Amino acid sequence: MLESRSITKKFGSKTAVDQVTVRFEPGHIYAVLGPNGSGKTTWMKMAAGLIKPTSGEVLFDGKPVNIESRKHIAYMSTEPYFYTWMTARDVGRYYEDFFEDFSYATYKRLLERMELTEDMKTSALSSGMMAKLKIAVTLARDAMVYMLDEPFNGIDLLARDEIRQTILERADESKVLLLSSHLVEEMEAIADKAVFIRKGQLVDQVDLEQLRTEKGISMADRYREIYGHEGAQA
Amino acid sequence: MIKLMKYEFRKTLFVKLIVLGAMALAEIAFLVGLWGDKERTLSLSILLLTFIALGGIMIIGLASVVILHRDVSTRQSYMLFMTPNSSTTILGAKLLENGLSIVMAGACFFALGALDITLLFAKMGQLEDLWQMIMSFLHSINQEITLDLPVMLSLMISILGNWISTVTAMYLGVVVANALLNGKRFSGFLSFIIIVILLWAVSWIQMQAADIKASIQTVFLIDAGIALLASLVMYIVTAQIMERKLSV
Numbered sequence: 072m073l074e075s076r077s078i079t080k081k082f083g084s085k086t087a088v089d090q091v092t093v094r095f096e097p098g099h100i101y102a103v104l105g106p107n108g109s110g111k112t113t114w115m116k117m118a119a120g121l122i123k124p125t126s127g128e129v130l131f132d133g134k135p136v137n138i139e140s141r142k143h144i145a146y147m148s149t150e151p152y153f154y155t156w157m158t159a160r161d162v163g164r165y166y167e168d169f170f171e172d173f174s175y176a177t178y179k180r181l182l183e184r185m186e187l188t189e190d191m192k193t194s195a196l197s198s199g200m201m202a203k204l205k206i207a208v209t210l211a212r213d214a215m216v217y218m219l220d221e222p223f224n225g226i227d228l229l230a231r232d233e234i235r236q237t238i239l240e241r242a243d244e245s246k247v248l249l250l251s252s253h254l255v256e257e258m259e260a261i262a263d264k265a266v267f268i269r270k271g272q273l274v275d276q277v278d279l280e281q282l283r284t285e286k287g288i289s290m291a292d293r294y295r296e297i298y299g300h301e302g303a304q305a
Numbered sequence: 306m307i308k309l310m311k312y313e314f315r316k317t318l319f320v321k322l323i324v325l326g327a328m329a330l331a332e333i334a335f336l337v338g339l340w341g342d343k344e345r346t347l348s349l350s351i352l353l354l355t356f357i358a359l360g361g362i363m364i365i366g367l368a369s370v371v372i373l374h375r376d377v378s379t380r381q382s383y384m385l386f387m388t389p390n391s392s393t394t395i396l397g398a399k400l401l402e403n404g405l406s407i408v409m410a411g412a413c414f415f416a417l418g419a420l421d422i423t424l425l426f427a428k429m430g431q432l433e434d435l436w437q438m439i440m441s442f443l444h445s446i447n448q449e450i451t452l453d454l455p456v457m458l459s460l461m462i463s464i465l466g467n468w469i470s471t472v473t474a475m476y477l478g479v480v481v482a483n484a485l486l487n488g489k490r491f492s493g494f495l496s497f498i499i500i501v502i503l504l505w506a507v508s509w510i511q512m513q514a515a516d517i518k519a520s521i522q523t524v525f526l527i528d529a530g531i532a533l534l535a536s537l538v539m540y541i542v543t544a545q546i547m548e549r550k551l552s553v
Contacts, residue, residue, distance in 0.1 A: 121386055122552040141389040152383040154316065168308045169388040 072097050072247050073118060073144075073216050078127030080113050080271075087113040089271040090127070097215070098244040102262035102290065103251040106298055110271040111251040112149060115218045119146035131216070142171065145214035149221040149251075151201045153193040160189035162208050170212055178211035184233060198225035206234050216247045223257050235261055255291045265290050267297050309390060309398035313372070314406070320368040321406065324361035328414070331357055335421060339428055354421065358414035362407055362465070366472040369403040373476055377483045382553035392547035396476070400540055404469050411465045415458075459525035466529030466536075467507075473536040474503040477543045484551040507535045 074094040080087045088110040095101055103111050116122040118129045120136045131140040153162050159182060166173045182189065185203035196204060202225050209219065222238070223231050238261060242248055252258050258265070259279070267274040274297050279290055288296075331353040338347030376382050376399075385395055426433040478496035486492035514527050 116552075119387065121383060123550065138389050138391050141387065146383075146387060148380065148383050150380045152380040154381060154384060156315070156319075165312070165384070168311075169390070 073129070073131055073249075075114065075118065075129045076127055078114070078117060078129060079125045080110075080117060080122060081125045086271050088117070088124075091268070091271070091273045092127075093266060093273055093276060095216075095247045095249060097247050099264050100238075100242055100248040100250065100262045102255075102258035102265040103249055103268065104253070104255060104258065104265055104290075104294060105251075105268035106253055109268045111268055112220055113271075114268070115146065115220050115249070115251060116148075118218060119144060121146075143215040145170075145172075145209050145212040145217045147205050147209040147217075147219045147222065149224055151193070151205070153204075155194040157193045158189065159187055159191045159193065159204055162193065162204065163189070163211070166208050166211065172213040174211055174213065178207060181207035181211055181237060184237065185230070199227060199230060202226050203230060203234070206237065210237055210241050215245065216249070217241060218249045218251075220251045221253075222250060223252060223254050231257065255294045259290045262290070265293070267294070269297060306394055306398050306401075309385075309395060310402040313369070313399050313402040316372050317365065317368045317403075317406070320364060321410075324357065324364055324410070327357050328354070328361065328417070332417065332421075339424060351421075354418070358418065361414070362410055362468060365406050365410055366403060366468055367475075369399060369406075370472060370475040370479060373399060374479045374483075377480065377547075377551060377553060386553050391544075392551065393544040396540060396544045396547060400473060400476070400536075403472060404536075407465055407469060407472075411461060415461050456522050456525070459522045459529075463525040463528040463532075466532035470507055470532035470536045470539070471504060473539045473543075474500045474507075477503065477539045477546075480543045480546050480551065484546050487552075503535075503539065507532060510535070 072095060074092075076092050077090050078088055078092075079090055091110075091114060103115070105111050113122060117124050118136060120129075120138075120141060129136045131144065134140070136144070157165070163173075163175055163178045163182075166178070167175050179189070182204075185207055187200060187204055187207065191200070191204075193201070193204065202222070206219070206222055209217065217238075219238070222234060226234060235257075238248065238250070250258060250261065262279060264276070264278055265282075266276050275293070277290075277293065282288060282290065282293060286293075331350050334346055334350035335354060337343065338345075338350050376385055426436070478500040481499055482492045482496035486495055489495075511528050511531050514531060515524050519527070
């Protein structure tokens with residue numbers, strides 16, 4: 072459903088993503104792992120069509136990502152991106168205006184669940200509340216692909232449980248969920264497959280059940296094997 | 306497109322309200338000066354009204370350039386470029402909303418000016434005589450010069466058309482700086498040079514067209530036509546650069 076073919080992104084002399092070829096199939100939750108600066112965010116932004124690749128391509132249902140694919144790919148950036156004049160209600164109305172798969176009723180339910188109210192100004196939200204708002208508005212879409220960049224950043228333990236539950240409820244056989252994070256233990260409880268990126272390159276793509284049964288190791292163990300001291304620092 | 310325009314309007318609403326508020330205050334001062342026979346207040350308010358009318362139109366245009374800069378260079382850009390809209394539609398909505406705002410503000414200020422002049426003449430009959438004298442003087446210098454309503458209207462259309470082309474040139478400069486020169490040294494300066502060259506090219510074409518022997522009214526309208534045509538060309542080029550090269 073979603074794949075990248077030899078995709079590369081350079082910023083000046085720095086290569087952020089280097090010849091990454093990877094394919095994501097529906098019915099799975101993928102953990103996209105790597106230390107900070109490994110290229111996870113850049114890859115996701117290219118898949119969302121926000122960043123133009125230097126070379127290579129990202130395909131959605133066999134076609135290069137374009138305006139049409141934005142109707143089916145729900146991307147949540149790690150940084151806050153709402154207009155500062157907006158309330159949570161405005162954010163929902165905005166998504167409702169532009170995404171046919173957005174349900175305002177679902178959004179309201181998710182807001183309540185996250186203990187947010189519609190009249191909250193986005194400019195006055197704490198980082199944790201902002202993270203919850205981004206999750207709520209993104210998951211209120213009935214998209215085919217969800218890409219959540221660092222969904223647990225800045226969120227306390229109890230809210231993490233809530234978010235994890237909400238994400239799991241969204242998963243089904245027809246959807247692809249990509250979750251990037253450097254919080255490996257957190258991801259282990261959600262994902263069934265994992266992609267490891269290091270210095271812009273794809274290092275490994277594993278089925279977590281297979282990893283556990285065949286090699287007897289967890290995702291965190293594999294993470295330690297790949298990144299070692301570099302990963303511990305992240 | 307309409308939905309995008311709605312949000313573009315919302316983004317510049319604060320600036321527009323400030324301009325409108327300032328205009329309303331100046332108008333109140335004008336009416337107080339006129340009906341209270343306070344000459345100082347009256348003259349000051351006329352100066353203010355003229356300044357706000359011209360400055361307000363400029364500010365509305367500049368505000369949209371600042372918003373575009375923010376929309377292509379900060380995280381807020383995701384709000385636009387995540388949606389299933391092409392760069393051509395996104396930029397078109399910005400340009401249309403701003404063009405309409407400029408035209409509507411210009412029309413409002415023009416109507417307000419006409420109303421105020423009428424009130425002024427009604428209250429102070431001698432001013433109308435003075436106006437007639439100025440007109441006769443101008444006419445004696447050059448038979449072509451008249452300041453009747455069609456000429457004033459075509460002058461206003463020309464001013465608005467030229468300002469829209471200036472704003473469009475600034476759009477192009479902002480997009481070139483962010484899409485093609487991003488991260489390069491002097492990108493701001495280079496895009497400024499591009500804007501100056503574009504505006505010079507538009508005014509050069511207008512000067513060539515002005516040689517045509519026609520009434521001053523026609524010259525103003527040709528001026529506006531060229532400016533709007535140049536705006537269209539710059540819009541297409543800007544949208545293409547955004548579509549192919551802009552990363553947010």
